[in-house]
Amino acid sequence: MALSEDLDFSAFVKPEPDGGRLDLLVQNARCAACLSKIEQAARSAPGVSAARLNLTNKKLTVTFAPSRSDAGAVVAALERAGFPAVPYDPGQAQAEHDREGRRLILAMAVAAFGAMNAMMFSVPIWAGLFGQELGPATRTVMMWLSGAVGAPCALFAGMPFFRSAWRSLRAGRANMDVPISIGVLMTLGISFSETVLGGRDAYFDAAVSLLFLLLIGRWLDHQLRAKARSAAGDLLALQAATATVIKGGELAVRPVADVKPGELLLVRSGERIPVDCEVESGASELDNSLLTGETRTVRAVRGTVCRAGALNLSGVIQVRALAASEDSALARIARLVEAGAQAKSKYVRLADKAAAIYVPVVHTAAAATFAVGWMVGLGPREALIRAVAVLIVTCPCALGLAVPAVQVTASARLFRKGLLVKSGAALERLAEVDHVILDKTGVITEGRPRLIDADPTRLAQAAPLARATRHPLARTLADAAGAGPAAEAVRERAGQGVEGWIGDRKARLGRAAFVGAATEATRETELWFAFDGETPTRFRFSDRLRPDAGQAVAGLKARGLTVEIVSGDVAGPVAEAAAATGVETWRAGATPQDKAAVVEAHAAAGRKVLMIGDGLNDAAALAKAHAAMAPGTALEASQNAADLVFSGEGLFAVVEAIDMARSARRRALENFRFATLYNLVAAPAAMLGLVNPFVAALAMSGSSLAVTLNALRTGVQR
Amino acid sequence: MTILLFLAPFSVGLGLLAVGAFWWTLRADQYDDPVGDAARILLSDSDDRPT
Numbered sequence: 001m002a003l004s005e006d007l008d009f010s011a012f013v014k015p016e017p018d019g020g021r022l023d024l025l026v027q028n029a030r031c032a033a034c035l036s037k038i039e040q041a042a043r044s045a046p047g048v049s050a051a052r053l054n055l056t057n058k059k060l061t062v063t064f065a066p067s068r069s070d071a072g073a074v075v076a077a078l079e080r081a082g083f084p085a086v087p088y089d090p091g092q093a094q095a096e097h098d099r100e101g102r103r104l105i106l107a108m109a110v111a112a113f114g115a116m117n118a119m120m121f122s123v124p125i126w127a128g129l130f131g132q133e134l135g136p137a138t139r140t141v142m143m144w145l146s147g148a149v150g151a152p153c154a155l156f157a158g159m160p161f162f163r164s165a166w167r168s169l170r171a172g173r174a175n176m177d178v179p180i181s182i183g184v185l186m187t188l189g190i191s192f193s194e195t196v197l198g199g200r201d202a203y204f205d206a207a208v209s210l211l212f213l214l215l216i217g218r219w220l221d222h223q224l225r226a227k228a229r230s231a232a233g234d235l236l237a238l239q240a241a242t243a244t245v246i247k248g249g250e251l252a253v254r255p256v257a258d259v260k261p262g263e264l265l266l267v268r269s270g271e272r273i274p275v276d277c278e279v280e281s282g283a284s285e286l287d288n289s290l291l292t293g294e295t296r297t298v299r300a301v302r303g304t305v306c307r308a309g310a311l312n313l314s315g316v317i318q319v320r321a322l323a324a325s326e327d328s329a330l331a332r333i334a335r336l337v338e339a340g341a342q343a344k345s346k347y348v349r350l351a352d353k354a355a356a357i358y359v360p361v362v363h364t365a366a367a368a369t370f371a372v373g374w375m376v377g378l379g380p381r382e383a384l385i386r387a388v389a390v391l392i393v394t395c396p397c398a399l400g401l402a403v404p405a406v407q408v409t410a411s412a413r414l415f416r417k418g419l420l421v422k423s424g425a426a427l428e429r430l431a432e433v434d435h436v437i438l439d440k441t442g443v444i445t446e447g448r449p450r451l452i453d454a455d456p457t458r459l460a461q462a463a464p465l466a467r468a469t470r471h472p473l474a475r476t477l478a479d480a481a482g483a484g485p486a487a488e489a490v491r492e493r494a495g496q497g498v499e500g501w502i503g504d505r506k507a508r509l510g511r512a513a514f515v516g517a518a519t520e521a522t523r524e525t526e527l528w529f530a531f532d533g534e535t536p537t538r539f540r541f542s543d544r545l546r547p548d549a550g551q552a553v554a555g556l557k558a559r560g561l562t563v564e565i566v567s568g569d570v571a572g573p574v575a576e577a578a579a580a581t582g583v584e585t586w587r588a589g590a591t592p593q594d595k596a597a598v599v600e601a602h603a604a605a606g607r608k609v610l611m612i613g614d615g616l617n618d619a620a621a622l623a624k625a626h627a628a629m630a631p632g633t634a635l636e637a638s639q640n641a642a643d644l645v646f647s648g649e650g651l652f653a654v655v656e657a658i659d660m661a662r663s664a665r666r667r668a669l670e671n672f673r674f675a676t677l678y679n680l681v682a683a684p685a686a687m688l689g690l691v692n693p694f695v696a697a698l699a700m701s702g703s704s705l706a707v708t709l710n711a712l713r714t715g716v717q718r
Numbered sequence: 719m720t721i722l723l724f725l726a727p728f729s730v731g732l733g734l735l736a737v738g739a740f741w742w743t744l745r746a747d748q749y750d751d752p753v754g755d756a757a758r759i760l761l762s763d764s765d766d767r768p769t
Contacts, residue, residue, distance in 0.1 A: 032757035055754030102744060109744075113737045117730050138719070145726055 009071035011254040012087035013064065019049060020069040024060040024085040026078065029053060034083065041081035045074040057230060059088060072253075087242070087253075101226060104219045107157045111212035114153025118205040119697075121146035125202070126694040136198060143195040143202040150204030151188055157211045158184050160218065176355040176396055179362060180214060183391040190388045201385055203392055206696045210395050213704045217401035220408045221424060228411070228422045243274035246318065256325045263321045267312045269471055275321050279304045282317035283496070286310045289441045289543075291616050292568045309616050309635055314471050315496075349425050350665075351403045354672055358396060362683075366390045369687045382689070389686040392696050394679045397704050402671035405711035410664035413715045418648040419657050420632075426643030429627040430661035432608045436556050436654075437599065437621070439613035440567035444549045444577050444651065447614060447633055449473060449541035451480045458537045462529040464502045465490070465509040473527050473541055474498070474509065497528075506532040543573075545580055548652045553581045555655035561610075566590050566598050568617045595621035612654060614638055629654060660715050667714045671707040678703045 013020040029038055035053050042051035042062050047070050050063040062074055071087075078085045121142045128134030158181065165177035184207050191202040243259045244266040245252050251266060256274045259265065264280060267273060273286070285297040288310050297313060300306060306319065348356075366387045373383030407424035414421055421427055438444055451459075463481035466474040468490040487507070490500035497510010508515045508530055515528035517536040530536035546552075556563050565586035567574045574588040587598070595613075599621045602609045611618065611625035614634035622628040622641035630638045632647035639645055646653040682699055685691055691699075743749070 032760040035754060035757050036761050053754065054751040055757055056751045105744060106741060109737055109740050113733050117733045120729065121726070141722070149730055 009075055009087060009253050010069060011252065011258060013069045013071050016063075019064040019066045022062040022064070022069070022071050022074065023088045024062065024075070024078070025088040026053065026058050026060050026083050026085045028083060029055060029058050029060075037081055038078065038083050041077045041083070042074050045077045046070055048074060060085065087255075098226075101219075101222055104160060104215060104222055107160055108212065108215040108219055110153050111157035111208055111215055114150050114157065115205060115209035115212045118146045118150030118153070118208055121149070122202075122205040122693065122697070126697075129200075129692055129694055139200075140195065140198050143191075143204075146202060146204045147191060147195055150208045151192070154184060154188060154204070154208040154211055157208065157215060161211070161214065174355070174359055175352055176358075176400060179355070179359050179391075179396060180210075180400070182363075183395055184211060186388050187392055190385060194385070197381070199381075199385075201389075201693055203388070203693050203696060206392050206693060206700065209697065210392070210397055210700060213397040213700070214400045217397075217404040221404040224404070224408050224411050224421075225423055227415075228420055244268075259321050259325055261321050261323055265319050265321055266316065267319055268316050269312055269314050271312050273306045273308055273310045273312060273319070275308050275325050276323045277306055277308075277319040277321045279306065280318045280320045282315050284315035284317045285313040287313050289447065289615065294441075294569050296570075313473065315492075349403075350428050350668055350672075351399065354399055355396070358399065362391070362394050362679075365394070365683055365687070373687075386687060386689050389689075389691045389696065390683055393682040393686045393691055393699055395700060396675075397700060399672065399675050401704050402675060402707045402711070403668050405708050406664050406667045406671065406714050409711050409714040410660050414644075414657060414660050417653065417656060418646060419653055420645040420647070421657075422643050422645075426627065427661045427664050429608075429643065430610065430658060431665035433610040433627050433658070434561055435602055435607045436561050436563045436610045436612065437595075437602075437625070438553075438563065438565050438583070439595075439615060439618050440565055440569055440574055440577050441543065442614035442631060442633060443546075443612050444565065444581060445543040445545050446649070447543065447631070449476055450544040451476055452540050452542045452544075454480065454539055455537065458529065459539070460484075461502070461531075462507075462509055462537075462539070465498055465500050465507055465529070468500055469498045469509075471498070476541060477509075477527065477539060502531075508532070512536075512538075545577060546649065546651045548650045549577075550581045552651040552655055553583055555652065556658070557582075559655070559658060561658075564598075566595050566621075568592075568595075568615070590617075592617040592620050596624050599624045610654075610658075629657070663715050667711055671710055674707060674710065675703065 009022070013022050026038055029035065035055055038053050038060060039051045042048055042060060045062075047064050048062055049065045051060060051074075053060045060078075062071075064070075075085055075087075124134060125139055125142050125146070128139055161177045161180045161184070164175065165181040168175040169178060187203045187207040191204050191207070193199075194201050242253050243256050245254050245259065246264040246266050259275050265274065265277065269284065279300050279302055281302060283299075283301045286300050286306060287297055288294055288307070291307055291309050298304075298310075300312075300317060305322070308325075369390050370383045370387035373386050374380055378386070404424065407427055410427055411421040411424075441447055459477070459481050463478055464485055464487040466478040466481065467484065467486040469475075469492060487498075487500035487502045490498055492498050493510070493514065496514040497508060499506070499508050501507070509527060512518070512526070512528050515530050515536045517528050517530070517538070526541065527539045528536045529539065553563055563583050563585075565574060565578050565583050567577075567586070567588055568590055569588060571588040574586055578584075578586040587594075590598070595618060599609050599611055603624070603626065608626040610627045610629065611621050612629045613619075613622055614631050615638060616635055618630075619635075619638050619641050622630065622638055627644075628642040629644045629646060630642035632639075632645055634642070634645070644657055646657070678699075682691070685695075748755075
């Protein structure tokens with residue numbers, strides 16, 4: 001079991017000036033007790049100078065003393081303490097992202113400070129608006145003070161918006177940040193000129209509190225993406241993209257990306273083939289279901305060429321790498337995924353669609369206010385104040401907050417149900433789908449073999465042998481039999497089976513020929529068992545349907561979606577799965593290109609396709625589809641291609657996700673309608689000169705509060 | 719009213735102090751592990767320095 005002791009994880013230690021650093025993901029760290037146990041276990045390993053666990057993201061950072069780093073010993077010590085750990089690469093992107101988050105928080109803190117302190121000087125001014133005794137001289141002093149605090153804060157807090165607006169203008173587009181920036185800068189400008197001229201209207205507090213509210217929305221959106229990204233990273237780290245390299249008789253674990261062609265690798269049962277390779281010695285069976293969708297296993301002996309991503313089922317095999325990771329079949333699919341992701345980034349988000357209507361309308365209204373005001377004899381100064389008042393009261397803070405608040409609420413609720421949403425745009429796309437394409441293996445079915453129709457007495461007899469081995473099928477058998485004693489004097493024969501003593505009788509469990517049964521070709525995966533000299537019994541394994549697959553399909557249909565199965569498996573099992581779940585349209589034997597072509601054909605017919613798949617053969621289709629989902633058991637490339645990842649047993653999560661996405665869309669549109677209604681009242685009022693700084697402050701915070709409260713209703717069942 | 723000349727900068731200074739303190743907590747990684755920090759006060763061999 002404790003293999004890590006002999007393994008060399010040194011490739012994961014990052015060199016630092018004083019020693020080295022190792023980042024590990026400890027998935028089952030939960031409480032204060034775990035925290036001290038884990039840190040103590042790590043510190044007890046030789047050469048470790050410090051270990052610190054972050055309980056929030058379950059990352060353990062181990063620092064080594066100079067020239068002494070034994071990463072394998074740390075992993076082994078943690079494993080002995082009952083906390084399996086996997087090497088984790090936080091990556092450059094993560095650090096970049098964190099900096100962006102900090103910048104937003106700091107901008108928010110400055111905006112909060114500016115809003116409060118500018119408001120402190122604004123309150124006397126507001127009081128003066130209602131006929132209290134405030135002389136023009138005192139009012140001007142207050143306006144100066146308000147400006148001295150508010151303006152620098154607004155300029156600092158507005159930087160994220162100014163920068164984004166500038167970028168978008170240079171790209172020849174206008175996003176939501178353009179009107180925000182223009183509004184803020186014009187407000188500051190007019191407030192200054194009013195202060196200098198001894199006027200009545202200074203909106204310093206409005207400008208900075210507007211930025212504060214917008215930054216909340218911006219930060220929520222950022223948090224949503226950061227959280228999804230780190231959760232997605234954890235899932236992938238658990239799949240451990242590592243390879244065990246044999247060099248001069250020593251075993252070393254390395255990131256898959258570092259494996260060179262020609263190197264000898266060791267692949268144990270239950271591990272995935274890391275790169276395209278040829279079997280050098282040993283024998284085993286390979287499960288290609290994630291690559292091709294086929295559930296039938298393939299026998300691998302010396303000379304067999306294996307493709308990266310295939311699962312090694314039984315024996316330990318030594319393989320010679322034929323290609324580097326970036327040239328493997330796996331990487332070619334990953335590139336397809338990237339191409340698809342680029343296409344998806346062209347998707348116009350709801351808020352940007354709203355901005356496209358909002359920007360010209362509001363700016364025309366403001367310009368018209370100025371022009372008409374001047375024409376009817378208000379004078380340029382008063383006309384300009386009214387035009388700016390229009391910009392302020394119609395500020396897009398309700399819009400800027402409306403969508404992020406809804407999406408954060410929806411994602412948090414989905415996250416609690418085990419569904420990971422990668423971005424807000426993913427939810428928006430999911431709400432629009434009208435056709436669902438399901439993969440069979442791993443989506444409609446559980447994607448791993450289950451024991452079927454076993455004789456309980458024979459199962460109990462075979463169980464002791466099954467418990468003594470790590471072969472995946474035998475583990476399934478042992479799980480089905482429950483706890484009990486294990487066989488003794490067990491010997492494993494690679495690619496054949498196990499032999500051992502149960503009580504005083506010798507028994508064998510494994511392939512038909514090994515156990516002594518007449519081989520017959522079957523579709524199912526199977527194991528044979530016999531006591532020495534007796535007739536062998538067959539245990540059959542089959543990939544079972546997810547328990548709620550039929551219910552999920554019915555749920556999708558009830559929501560007006562059409563459902564189709566496109567699988568790489570042969571016709572028989574696909575037809576069975578389709579019949580069992582009530583899907584009328586199905587296609588078997590589809591290659592990855594076929595799957596992508598099916599998605600494209602639907603898209604060309606104007607349909608919005610949701611693709612759900614787990615295999616590499618689905619990755620291209622996932623990337624091409626309007627929205628994509630993958631189970632947590634899917635391969636890295638497929639998870640990267642998917643917008644949503646669902647963990648857990650149930651397929652009904654898909655229906656729940658669609659419901660949530662639709663609910664989020666409804667709330668977002670409601671918020672837009674509310675914002676429109678508010679603007680229809682506020683804009684004319686501003687044009688008529690009825691808005692003063694006090695009214696502007698009230699209206700702005702009031703509308704933001706209303707949309708936020710409405711957002712919290714997302715996903716609440718009526 | 720001359721008291722304003724003292725009170726106004728004083729109150730703004732207090733506010734700046736709060737922003738500065740917040741900026742310091744942010745720089746000192748105090749929001750990186752809220753769950754772990756809450757758990758650490760329960761441990762007897764106290765270790766309160768974030769790394």
